[in-house]
Amino acid sequence: VPTRIFPNSEEASKAVANEIAELIKTKQKAGQQAVLGLATGSSPKTVYAELIRMHKEEGLSFKNVISFNLDEYYPMQPDAIQSYWRFMKEQLFDHVDIEPGNFHIPDGTVSPSMLAQHCQDYEKKIKDAGGLDFQLLGIGGNGHIGFNEPGSLENTKTRLMMLDQSTRAAAKTDFGGELTKVPKKAITLGVAKILQAKRIVLLAWGERKAPMICNAVEGTVSAQNPSSYLQKHPNALFVIDEAAGSGLK
Ligand code: F6R
Numbered sequence: 001v002p003t004r005i006f007p008n009s010e011e012a013s014k015a016v017a018n019e020i021a022e023l024i025k026t027k028q029k030a031g032q033q034a035v036l037g038l039a040t041g042s043s044p045k046t047v048y049a050e051l052i053r054m055h056k057e058e059g060l061s062f063k064n065v066i067s068f069n070l071d072e073y074y075p076m077q078p079d080a081i082q083s084y085w086r087f088m089k090e091q092l093f094d095h096v097d098i099e100p101g102n103f104h105i106p107d108g109t110v111s112p113s114m115l116a117q118h119c120q121d122y123e124k125k126i127k128d129a130g131g132l133d134f135q136l137l138g139i140g141g142n143g144h145i146g147f148n149e150p151g152s153l154e155n156t157k158t159r160l161m162m163l164d165q166s167t168r169a170a171a172k173t174d175f176g177g178e179l180t181k182v183p184k185k186a187i188t189l190g191v192a193k194i195l196q197a198k199r200i201v202l203l204a205w206g207e208r209k210a211p212m213i214c215n216a217v218e219g220t221v222s223a224q225n226p227s228s229y230l231q232k233h234p235n236a237l238f239v240i241d242e243a244a245g246s247g248l249k
Helices: 009-029 045-058 084-091 112-128 165-175 191-196 207-218 226-232
Strands: 003-006 034-038 065-069 071-074 134-137 159-162 185-188 200-204 236-241
Touching: 003 009, 009 034, 009 045, 009 134, 009 200, 009 236, 045 084, 065 112, 071 084, 112 159, 112 185, 191 226, 200 207, 200 226, 207 226, 207 236
Parallel strands: 003 236, 034 065, 034 134, 134 200, 200 236
Antiparallel strands: 071 185, 159 185
16 A cells, blocks of 8 residues: 655644645535545544644635544444544534534444444445545554454445454543443444545554554455555555554565
8 A cells, every 4th residue: 555654643634634625625616525434533633623724724615525434333322422423523523614414424323223224324325425535544453444343354334343352442541441331332334335435545643553554554455454455445545654654664
């Protein structure tokens, strides 16, 4: 996978925010919607902060943006502090002019009997919007993208996923340090839909991510490491800082 290594995550995040802003503006000029796939977690926070700055200081408008988030815990109430709904509102949507009906996050409150339908509908909405123009990703310590944990096949659809122990352990601090409070499941966009995005940018910061970046960029493509599927994508880019790139040959 092509990889750009920046001296630090701030500069890297600005470059990614610029690419997203250019996409939004190009689509705007053409009278089209920009369809964005968005991620939560620590990695994209500065990208969102930079987009908010561009909105406030440079007049970047999100009126033509339609977005789809990768995942949400299940079950999860939208107003809970750990919900990805709340994360997105706080980190981005509440500070820009995106239309309230134009952002989508998997629904952590859907009843078990409606889950399969909800996942199907989520994919249909992406398709009806014209597919994802741009997908932003982080990478889990176990190589997950979205919450496609190791074992996820390349053709997997949007679905309920059992979270890995390592993923739940990493989320513990968000749940008052209590592992038992971390949901065991999450709804995640499937690998297949992620790979259908026209452009994919994966972010990784810090030494902690170095081994996984190495595996994703140079390792064998396998379900044991879902991030390795990005090697097959014709227009994917890894944007990382020096520490996350320290293991690369
Ligand atoms: C979040 C998501 C996850 C995270 C990954 C890295 O929506 O889909 O795959 O991107 O767990 O998380 P951070 O950025 O917190 O290291």
